Amino acid sequence: MPTPLNPVAPQAETPLVATLLAATPLAALPPELWPNIDHIQTEDGASVGNVFSEKQMRLLTESLHSSWKPDCPFVAFANVGLFYGVNLPPLVPDVLLSLNVRLPEDLRPKLNRSYFVWGYGKPPEVAIEIVSNKEGREDGEKLKLYADVRVANYFIFDPECFISKTVLRGYQLVGDQLEPFQDDRFIISSAGLGLCLWRGRYEDTDATWFRWTDADRNLIPTGTELASIEREKAFAESQRADAESQRANEIQRENERLARLLRDHGIDS
Secondary structure, three states: OOOOOOOOOOOOOOHHHHHHOOOOOOOOOOOHHOOOOOOOOOOOOOOOOOOOHHHHHHHHHHHHHHOOOOOOOOEEOOOOOOOOOOOOOOOOOEEEEEEEEOOOOOOHHHHOOEEEHHHHHHOEEEEEEEEEOOOOOOHHOOOHHHHHHHHHHEEOOOOOOOOOOOOOOEEEEEOOEEEEEOOOEEEEEOEEEEEEEEEEEEOOEEEEEEEEEEEOOOOOOHHHHHHHHHHHHHHHHHHHHHHHHHHHHHHHHHHHHHHHHHHHHOOEE
């Protein structure tokens, strides 16, 4: 797991999440009320990941951007700081998904380079951690922090069972606690999405991957998979059109044969 950014010891502060929850839903603070963030380090440039985790994060974000068509805008980030208090160190989920928010047009300003809860107006709906060692505290300290941030759905993918014998665990916010999902289909009703383990080939690697599904348990395809699906649909449509054309030609030839036969017997059709 990436090392959390800005590892400042938490100070006595009410997370701005509480302020936002008390306000109108989905109402970001006006820019003039944003706190000063000059002291905040949004990127440390020193995190070291591994190839599998990088591919897994990209699989989760790329498939949403390529194929998912919800009825609302959304953002899906990999390894981006989640800031929920000015003097609190951020969480850095491997993947986060937030609904009913839009990406700023210009991503260069510091205030647009991370997920600031007071800027987007709400916590994300989903945070995902991919376990790559025994030191990330994904099911301990981070579990509590994500609950404090009011993240509605939290998932721990532990492909090598570093911290648990269970490869995939999901939690939903109940009151002020993240409680285990009661349904192992991991359906997120607010998003119309589910999550599942899938054995298959992504890019050049065969593995068990963590993937999005729709509410009916159909995989959300990657861009490559979507292109393949579209090619198969186009091929099937072409085959259907060819078959219909061939059938029409056969009917025409049969009609012409019958007409000749009638003429040969002195009967005008």
